[in-house]
Amino acid sequence: xxxxxxxxxxxxxxxxxxxxxxxxxxxxxxxxxxxxxxxxxxxxxxxxxxxxxxxxxxxxxxxxxxxxxxxxxxxxxxxxxxxxxxxxxxxxxxxxxxxxxxxxxxxxxxxxxxxxxxxxxxxxxxxxxxxxxxxxxxxxxxxxxxxxxxxxxxxxxxxxxxxxxxxxxxxxxxxxxxxxxxxxxxxxxxxxxxxxxxxxxxxxxxxxxxxxxxxxxxxxxxxxxxxxxxxxxxxxxxxxxxxxxxxxxxxxxxxxxxxxxxxxxxxxxxxxxxxxxxxxxxxxxxxxxxxxxxxxxxxxxxxxxxxxxxxxxxxxxxxxxxxxxxxxxxxxxxxxxxxxxxxxxxxxxxxxxxxxxxxxxxxxxxx
Numbered sequence: 001x002x003x004x005x006x007x008x009x010x011x012x013x014x015x016x017x018x019x020x021x022x023x024x025x026x027x028x029x030x031x032x033x034x035x036x037x038x039x040x041x042x043x044x045x046x047x048x049x050x051x052x053x054x055x056x057x058x059x060x061x062x063x064x065x066x067x068x069x070x071x072x073x074x075x076x077x078x079x080x081x082x083x084x085x086x087x088x089x090x091x092x093x094x095x096x097x098x099x100x101x102x103x104x105x106x107x108x109x110x111x112x113x114x115x116x117x118x119x120x121x122x123x124x125x126x127x128x129x130x131x132x133x134x135x136x137x138x139x140x141x142x143x144x145x146x147x148x149x150x151x152x153x154x155x156x157x158x159x160x161x162x163x164x165x166x167x168x169x170x171x172x173x174x175x176x177x178x179x180x181x182x183x184x185x186x187x188x189x190x191x192x193x194x195x196x197x198x199x200x201x202x203x204x205x206x207x208x209x210x211x212x213x214x215x216x217x218x219x220x221x222x223x224x225x226x227x228x229x230x231x232x233x234x235x236x237x238x239x240x241x242x243x244x245x246x247x248x249x250x251x252x253x254x255x256x257x258x259x260x261x262x263x264x265x266x267x268x269x270x271x272x273x274x275x276x277x278x279x280x281x282x283x284x285x286x287x288x289x290x291x292x293x294x295x296x297x298x299x300x301x302x303x304x305x306x307x308x309x310x311x312x313x314x315x316x317x318x319x320x321x322x323x324x325x326x327x328x329x330x331x332x333x334x335x336x337x338x339x340x341x342x343x344x345x346x347x348x349x350x351x352x353x354x355x356x357x358x359x360x361x362x363x364x365x366x367x
Contacts, residue, residue: 007367008244008256010199012127012291015284015359017213017233017348019293020126022113028106029065032086033073033096040094040109040212047089055081071106091118092207094232099214099349105228110293112210112232119204122240122291128199130291131262132176135194135254137269137305138262139175145306147318154318160326164301171302178252196250202240209238213348213357215294220277220338224347224354231294233348236355244364256364263289263362269305273315274298277340280354281347287362295358296346297323316341 032041052058057079064075076086099105115121153167169187177191189195215229246256264286271283290299298304303322307315320335323342335341347354 004248006246006248006256008246008364009367010127010242010244011363011365012122012202012240012242013361014234014236014238014240015288015361016236016355016357017211017231017350018122018238018291018358018360019110019213019231019233020113020120020122020291021231021293022111024111026109026111027065028071028108029068029075031072031109032076033071033106034093035073037093038096040096041086042091042094044089044091051085051089055079092210094210094212096212099212099226099230107214107228107230109212110229110231112234115201115204117204119206120210120234121204122202122234122242124199124201124242127202127242127291128194128197130289131197131199131259132172132194133300133302134262134266134289135259136171136175137266137302138258140171140302140305141265141308143175144309145171145174147307147310150303150306151318154322154325158325163322163326167303167306168301171306179250193250193252193254196247196252197254198245198247200243202242205234205238205240209235211235211350213294213350216347216349216354217344218278218281218347218354219344220279220340225344233292233357236350256366260287260364263287266305269308270299273304274340275345278345281345281356284359288359289362290358291360292358294346294348295356296344297342299358 026042030043032043033039034041049058052061060079061075064070068075112120113123149170150167153163172192173186176193177186177188178193179191179195181190210232213231213233215227215231216224217227218224244256246254248255267284267286267288270290275281275283303319304315307318310318316336316339320332320341323330323332323335330342332341332343335343346357348357349355
C-alpha cells in the first residue's frame with residue numbers, strides 16, 4: 001500500500017552538552033546552591049510554598065523575591081531552614097562542577113524542555129529545524145545562491161532584529177518552497193518540501209542525564225571568557241531515538257541519503273570555514289549535527305554556504321560586516337584582522353573539560 005511513505009529510525013547520541021530550552025528561566029531566588037556538594041537544587045514549587053506557609057515564611061519570601069538580589073541559599077540560611085527541611089521540597093539536583101560558585105556569580109538558569117512527567121527529551125521540531133538547516137545548505141551547495149543579493153542586504157539599510165529572519169525566509173522560499181501547489185503566496189507552509197519530512201519526539205531520559213553548563217566564549221587567541229548565563233543541558237553520551245517518515249510525494253527529492261549527505265557536507269563546511277581557526281577545538285567528522293541553544297552562529301545559519309562562491313577574504317569581509325551590524329558591542333569590526341567571523345567558539349566546562357555545545361552523532365536506518 002503506501003509505498004511512498006519511507007520509514008526510518010534516527011539514533012542520536014550527544015557528543016557534547018545539548019540545551020533544548022523550554023522558555024522557562026529560574027531566577028537565582030528560585031533555585032538553591034548546595035556549595036558543599038557542588039550541586040544546584042531545583043525546588044518542587046508546590047511543596048516549597050507549602051513549607052513556607054507552614055513555617056510562617058510566605059510573606060517574608062514574597063518580600064525577598066521582589067526586593068532582594070541575594071541567592072536563595074543565603075536567604076534560607078538566614079531563616080534557619082536546615083538541609084533536612086530543604087530535602088522535603090527538592091525536586092532534583094544538578095551538578096555545577098564546571099563553573100564559579102561565588103555568591104556574586106550566582107546566575108539565573110535557563111531550563112531544558114521536559115515531557116509531561118518532568119523528564120528531559122528532544123522535541124522532533126528541534127531536530128527537524130537542524131535538519132532543515134543542513135538540507136538548505138546542501139541545496140545551496142548544489143545550486144549556488146546569488147551572493148550579490150546577500151552582499152547588498154548586508155551593505156544596505158540594516159534592521160538587525162529582522163535581517164537574519166528575512167534572509168532565511170528568502171532562501172527557504174527559493175530552495176525549499178518548491179511544491180507545485182496553487183496558493184497566493186509561495187511562502188505558505190503548504191509549498192514547503194520539508195512538510196514531507198516528519199520527525200517524532202524522542203524518548204525521554206532520566207533527570208540524572210542533566211547537568212548545568214555555563215556559557216564560555218573562546219577566542220582564536222587569548223583567554224576564554226566566562227559569561228553570566230547558565231543552561232540546563234543534556235549530558236554528553238546520552239542516546240535518543242526518533243521516528244522519521246519521508247513522504248516522497250511531498251518531500252520533492254529530499255531522501256534519507258540526501259539528508260545524510262547534507263549532514264556530512266555541512267560539517268565539512270563548518271570545520272573548514274570556521275572551526276579550523278580555533279587550534280584547540282576538536283573537529284568532528286562524518287555524521288555529526290549541531291543541535292540546540294548556544295551552538296553559535298555558523299552552525300545555525302547558511303550564510304557561509306550562500307557566500308561559498310566568493311573568495312575567502314570577501315566572504316570574511318561580508319560576514320564580519322553583518323556580525324558588526326547585528327552585534328555592535330562585540331567588536332566584530334576586527335574580525336577581518338583576526339581571520340574568522342564570528343571570532344569566538346561557544347564552549348562550556350564539564351568536569352574540568354572544555355566542550356563544544358551541541359554536537360551529536362546521528363544515524364538514520366531503515367525500518
